[in-house]
Every structure is written in structure tokens, then in C-alpha cells.
Amino acid sequence: MGRGVAVALSHVRKQYGSATALHDVSLTIHDKEFFTLLGPSGCGKTTLLRIIAGFESVSDGTVQLHGKEIADLPANARPVNTVFQQYSLFPHMSVTDNVLFGLQMRKVPAAKARQRVKAMLELVQLEDFAQRMPAQLSGGQQQRVALARALAPEPEVLLLDEPLSALDLKLRQAMRIELKQIQEEAGITFIFVTHDQEEALTLSDRIAVMSAGAIQQVGTSHDIYESPVNRFVADFIGESNLLESRVLAHDKHQLTCALPGGAEVQAQLSDTSIELPVGSSGYVCVRPEKLRLLLATDQRNGVLQGVVGRHIYLGTDTQLVVHLPDGQRVQLRCQNAQQNAQLPEPGERVSLDIEPGSARFVSH
Amino acid sequence: MAGFNPGNNASGGSVFADMRHRLLMPSWITIGVLLVIPVLLMLVYSFLTKEFRGGVIWEFSLAAYDQFFFDRGLFGDEPVKIEWTYLTIFARSIVQAALATFFCLLIGFPTAYYIATRPASTRAFWLFMITVPYWVNLLIRTVSMKFLIRDTGPLNHWLMQAGILSEPLHLINTNIAVQLGLFYSYLPFMVLPIYASVERFDFALLEAANDLYAKRWTAMRRILIPVVKPGIIAGCILVFVPSLGAFLAPDLLGGAKNFMIGSLIEEQFKGSAGNWPFGAAASMILLSLVLLVLMFYARSDARSAR
Numbered sequence: 001m002g003r004g005v006a007v008a009l010s011h012v013r014k015q016y017g018s019a020t021a022l023h024d025v026s027l028t029i030h031d032k033e034f035f036t037l038l039g040p041s042g043c044g045k046t047t048l049l050r051i052i053a054g055f056e057s058v059s060d061g062t063v064q065l066h067g068k069e070i071a072d073l074p075a076n077a078r079p080v081n082t083v084f085q086q087y088s089l090f091p092h093m094s095v096t097d098n099v100l101f102g103l104q105m106r107k108v109p110a111a112k113a114r115q116r117v118k119a120m121l122e123l124v125q126l127e128d129f130a131q132r133m134p135a136q137l138s139g140g141q142q143q144r145v146a147l148a149r150a151l152a153p154e155p156e157v158l159l160l161d162e163p164l165s166a167l168d169l170k171l172r173q174a175m176r177i178e179l180k181q182i183q184e185e186a187g188i189t190f191i192f193v194t195h196d197q198e199e200a201l202t203l204s205d206r207i208a209v210m211s212a213g214a215i216q217q218v219g220t221s222h223d224i225y226e227s228p229v230n231r232f233v234a235d236f237i238g239e240s241n242l243l244e245s246r247v248l249a250h251d252k253h254q255l256t257c258a259l260p261g262g263a264e265v266q267a268q269l270s271d272t273s274i275e276l277p278v279g280s281s282g283y284v285c286v287r288p289e290k291l292r293l294l295l296a297t298d299q300r301n302g303v304l305q306g307v308v309g310r311h312i313y314l315g316t317d318t319q320l321v322v323h324l325p326d327g328q329r330v331q332l333r334c335q336n337a338q339q340n341a342q343l344p345e346p347g348e349r350v351s352l353d354i355e356p357g358s359a360r361f362v363s364h
Numbered sequence: 365m366a367g368f369n370p371g372n373n374a375s376g377g378s379v380f381a382d383m384r385h386r387l388l389m390p391s392w393i394t395i396g397v398l399l400v401i402p403v404l405l406m407l408v409y410s411f412l413t414k415e416f417r418g419g420v421i422w423e424f425s426l427a428a429y430d431q432f433f434f435d436r437g438l439f440g441d442e443p444v445k446i447e448w449t450y451l452t453i454f455a456r457s458i459v460q461a462a463l464a465t466f467f468c469l470l471i472g473f474p475t476a477y478y479i480a481t482r483p484a485s486t487r488a489f490w491l492f493m494i495t496v497p498y499w500v501n502l503l504i505r506t507v508s509m510k511f512l513i514r515d516t517g518p519l520n521h522w523l524m525q526a527g528i529l530s531e532p533l534h535l536i537n538t539n540i541a542v543q544l545g546l547f548y549s550y551l552p553f554m555v556l557p558i559y560a561s562v563e564r565f566d567f568a569l570l571e572a573a574n575d576l577y578a579k580r581w582t583a584m585r586r587i588l589i590p591v592v593k594p595g596i597i598a599g600c601i602l603v604f605v606p607s608l609g610a611f612l613a614p615d616l617l618g619g620a621k622n623f624m625i626g627s628l629i630e631e632q633f634k635g636s637a638g639n640w641p642f643g644a645a646a647s648m649i650l651l652s653l654v655l656l657v658l659m660f661y662a663r664s665d666a667r668s669a670r
Contacts, residue, residue: 102576
């Protein structure tokens with residue numbers, strides 16, 4: 001991308017007694033990137049963030065910040081700042097003093113520090129709350145103070161540990177947009193930890209999906225959603241139909257795979273780092289919106305046959321569950337806007353087609 | 365549903381509003397009978413005339429206060445001078461109580477911090493260890509202290525055995541012994557309130573300070589101490605106030621030369637040499653001092669709550 005490297009982790013391992021929290025994690029995060037660590041709780045994403053912040057040491061491996069090795073620097077000597085999950089505002093200090101704290105610690109001259117605090121409070125739209133105490137602010141306002149406080153000392157990288165998780169849904173969605181704007185305005189690398197995939201997909205330039213202390217896939221929102229490299233990513237990001245399958249033939253990463261019921265489908269192998277021999281087992285991954293219900297007027301059979309289970313009305317869509325003869329189930333989405341589309345009743349036999357080019361093959 | 369339900373705010377609130385005054389009655393009676401009336405009695409007695417064998421004559425007199433502050437000679441006919449005897453005792457008491465508070469804070473804060481930062485399962489054990497000695501009567505503990513530190517006691521014995529001293533360290537009947545006694549008596553009153561506030565302290569705040577370039581000690585000074593200040597102040601009051609009026613430690617460990625205000629008051633009500641109005645007056649002066657300290661606390665508390 002031609003941008004400098006902000007943070008480079010190389011073969012980082014973290015051991016707590018006999019438990020391994022991180023296995024051999026290597027990662028490169030670019031300058032001014034909005035980078036997200038996404039994964040379920042306990043996957044090691046927060047540990048990784050705390051290692052970059054300096055709250056945890058590495059058992060093995062190196063951590064570089066703009067080319068300098070920082071693994072041995074204490075947190076207070078690293079030019080990175082954190083927005084904590086519970087904000088951790090200093091309860092005995094006003095909003096101004098909270099934001100001023102980091103600047104005072106860095107011995108920024110008083111006049112300049114005041115100016116910076118003012119600019120930060122303007123950035124997060126809290127100019128009118130400068131003299132309030134944290135306890136007098138709402139959750140969303142506290143969140144912004146935390147952001148202003150972390151941005152004030154001009155960190156090289158800003159770390160955000162699930163900063164939106166304590167907010168209610170409406171506010172969370174509003175803060176998402178604001179966060180992205182602030183990041184662009186401040187022009188700083190953000191490393192964002194979340195377990196909320198929607199948050200990750202909407203905010204991030206790139207996402208690292210983590211599970212069980214290891215990185216499963218790194219890529220843009222599009223890459224991760226459209227081309228998951230393994231079963232975990234396919235399952236964790238969005239909704240997926242994972243159908244047991246076998247490789248019948250392959251041409252580089254374009255595979256021909258068997259489907260339940262005997263039909264064949266062209267599926268792409270997303271993980272280009274591996275090659276699967278003919279006969280390998282795995283899953284064909286199809287997103288619910290890429291499955292098409294064939295109508296009687298189509299006068300042909302699709303690649304999958306089954307019996308309709310339940311309908312779930314979701315507002316813009318209706319989700320349909322279809323039971324395949326071998327016991328597997330698939331879900332598909334039908335848009336409610338298509339008024340003329342008469343949905344089949346539960347118990348009706350239906351035939352489904354997979355949108356060409358949308359199937360992916362993932363190994364276990 | 366609409367009946368008596370303390371969990372329901374709408375109906376429960378009004379039920380308790382009616383009951384509030386009745387529920388408070390025991391407290392009002394306790395405070396009234398055991399606190400307000402005795403203090404008023406003391407105030408009245410301090411303005412009465414003394415009876416020579418203890419007790420009072422019901423005649424208004426300022427003699428007690430006069431005796432406390434002014435020296436008019438043996439027969440009351442000399443030029444008025446300031447009476448330094450009692451003021452000295454007062455000053456000594458304040459200095460001793462202040463020092464005891466200081467030492468209790470010095471030792472009590474790290475102790476409380478240590479306990480509060482142990483795993484939750486072991487905290488109860490450490491707190492228990494702090495309070496164990498207090499199951500024994502204060503008098504007995506103070507006498508034991510006397511045996512411990514006397515010239516031929518175990519402390520001197522060990523110090524000489526270890527070759528640190530060549531002759532016994534004379535501690536009994538010194539201000540140091542009184543200080544030791546006060547410190548020992550009131551240390552838990554410092555540890556417990558500080559423990560309570562450190563235990564509630566959110567240690568993520570220190571991490572946040574650390575993240576914002578504060579070194580360990582700066583984070584402690586700028587974040588931990590201000591946040592747990594109410595606990596520190598409560599501990600200081602709980603040590604300072606009883607130390608100021610203490611009489612067991614000064615009596616048993618300090619001897620006649622190291623008199624404190626508590627002993628002075630005690631003497632006035634004990635035996636036939638007593639002077640009740642004078643004892644009452646000294647008590648009122650002590651009480652005023654304590655109230656001053658509490659007002660200082662209330663003010664700094666209001667400031668930190670703002």
C-alpha cells in the first residue's frame with residue numbers, strides 16, 4: 001500500500017503458566033490504518049492489545065513500533081495510548097484535568113497543553129463539559145472524554161479495547177461513525193479490539209480475525225466476508241451455510257466439489273497458501289443471500305433439493321430454513337421487497353441454486 | 365400486587381416514609397441519652413463550684429476555666445499570669461496524638477494496601493490477623509507492653525543478646541513509650557478504613573495513568589492517594605481523636621512526667637482529690653479541639669466531593 005509500518009509483531013507468544021494465550025502471532029499494521037482485532041471472548045485479542053500497550057510482557061517474539069523494538073519498554077515509556085473498555089477516567093479530576101493528565105506527564109508546557117486540551121474537547125464535541133466531573137457525564141460523554149484523553153498526547157498509535165461495548169445500541173451506532181471520523185481527522189493509526197463483527201466490518205480498513213490465541217485471517221472487510229480462509233472465519237463472520245463436501249477436481253484454486261445430493265459446484269479455495277489434493281474433505285461455504293430459490297417457472301432443478309422448514313420474518317428479509325435429505329440445513333434470505341415472490345410454505349419441496357462464483361471451499 | 369411491597373418504589377416508598385421517623389427512634393434515643401445529655405451535663409458541671417471531696421456545689425463559677433488558663437498564685441492575690449501547666453499537658457497531648465496518627469498512617473497505609481491487593485480469598489485472613497489482638501482488653505495489652513519494653517524485659521534482652529546494645533534502652537516512663545502504646549492501640553483504626561477504600565479502588569485507573577506516561581509513584585500520588593483520601597482522613601480521625609484523650613497508655617507507660625490530657629481529666633474524677641468542675645472544663649476544652657478537627661475534615665470532604 002506504500003504506507004509505512006506502524007506496528008510490527010513478529011512471532012509473539014504469550015504464556016500464562018501452562019496456558020498459552022497467544023501462539024506465534026505475526027502481524028503488520030500500517031500507518032494511519034484503522035485496524036481491528038476481531039474474535040470471540042478469550043481468543044487473545046485483548047492480550048495482544050495489552051502487549052502493544054505494554055501492560056503485558058511477551059513470552060517470546062518482538063514488538064516494533066515504527067521500526068523501534070519496544071517489547072522491553074514499560075507502558076509509560078511507549079508513545080501509544082489506550083481507550084479502555086470501562087473508560088477508566090480519573091474520578092477525582094474534571095474533564096479538563098483528565099485530558100490534561102497525559103500532557104502534564106509528558107511535560108508539555110502549560111500554555112501549549114491548555115490549547116491541546118481545548119482542541120481535543122472540540123474534536124469530541126465536549127467543549128461545554130470541560131469543568132464537569134466524570135460522574136456527571138453520560139456513558140457516551142465519558143467515552144468521548146476517554147478518547148480525548150488518549151488522543152491528547154499525540155500517540156503514534158491509539159489502542160481501543162472494546163470501547164463501544166458499554167454503550168446502548170443507538171449510541172453505539174452513532175459513536176461508530178464518529179469514531180471513524182475522528183480517526184480520519186486525527187490521522188493516527190487505530191488498533192481496535194472488538195467481538196462485534198458488524199462493528200469490525202463497518203469501521204475497519206483491515207481486520208485480523210482471531211481465535212484460540214492465533215490469527216485466522218487478515219484482510220479487508222470485503223476479503224473476510226467474501227473469501228473466508230477457514231471454517232472458523234466463515235462461521236464467525238456473518239451467517240454461512242457450511243455444507244460437507246469433497247474435492248472432485250482442481251485447477252489451481254478453482255475447485256470442483258461434491259454437494260449433498262450428488263450435484264457438483266465450482267468453488268474457490270480462498271486460502272491460496274495451501275493446495276488441496278483431489279479427495280480432500282472440507283466445506284462448501286455459501287452465504288444465505290447467495291442462495292436462490294428456484295420457482296416452478298424456472299422449469300429446472302437447482303444444485304440442492306430440500307424441504308422448507310420455518311420462516312423467520314426479519315423486516316427487510318425473510319429467513320428460510322431448508323432441510324436437505326441428508327439432515328443438513330441451509331438458510332437463505334428472501335427480500336420482502338419482491339412482493340410478487342410467493343414464499344413456499346413449510347413442508348413444501350424446493351430446489352435451490354447457488355449464485356455462480358459465490359461458493360467458497362474451506363478446509364476444517 | 366398493590367399491597368405492601370418494599371421492592372416496589374411506588375408503593376414501598378410511601379410506606380417507608382411513614383415509618384421512617386419510628387424506625388429512627390432507637391437511634392434518636394441512643395444519641396440523646398448517651399451523647400447529648402452527658403455532654404450537656406459536662407457543660408453545666410464545668411460552670412459549677414467544686415466540693416472538696418469530689419462532687420459539686422450548685423453555684424455558678426468560672427473557677428474551673430480560670431484555673432485551666434490563669435495562674436493567680438497560691439492564694440489568688442498575685443498578678444495574673446498564664447498557667448502553663450495544663451497548656452503544656454494539652455500541647456503534649458496534641459503532639460503525641462499527631463505523632464501517633466502520623467506513625468499509624470506510615471505503617472497502616474502500606475499494610476492496608478497490601479491486604480487490599482491480596483486475592484479476595486486471603487483478605488479476610490489478613491484482616492482477622494489485624495484484629496486478633498483486639499480481642500484482648502486494652503488495659504492488659506498496655507500492661508503487657510510495659511513488660512515487653514522495661515529495662516529487664518524481652519526487648520532489651522534480645523537487643524543486648526544480639527549485641528546491638530551494651531546496656532538496656534530505657535523506655536519506660538518516657539514519651540517514646542507513650543507513643544509506642546498509642547501507636548499500638550490505634551493502628552487498626554487506621555488500617556481498616558484505608559483498607560475499605562483501597563479495596564473499592566479501581567486498579568485499572570493506575571494502568572490508565574501508566575498508559576498516559578505516569579511512572580509508578582506518580583500514578584500512586586496523583587491517582588491512588590486522592591481517590592482513597594476519604595479513607596485516609598477517616599483513619600486519621602479515628603486515631604487522632606482517641607489518642608488525644610487516651611489515658612491508659614500515658615498512665616501505664618509514661619509515668620507522672622508524661623501526663624496527657626486524658627489522665628488529667630481522669631484524675632479529677634477519681635478518689636477524693638478530684639475536682640469535678642475542673643475535669644468537666646478540661647473535657648469541654650478537649651471536646652472543642654476535637655470538634656475543630658472534625659470541622660476541618662468536613663470541609664476537606666466537601667471539597668473533594670465537589
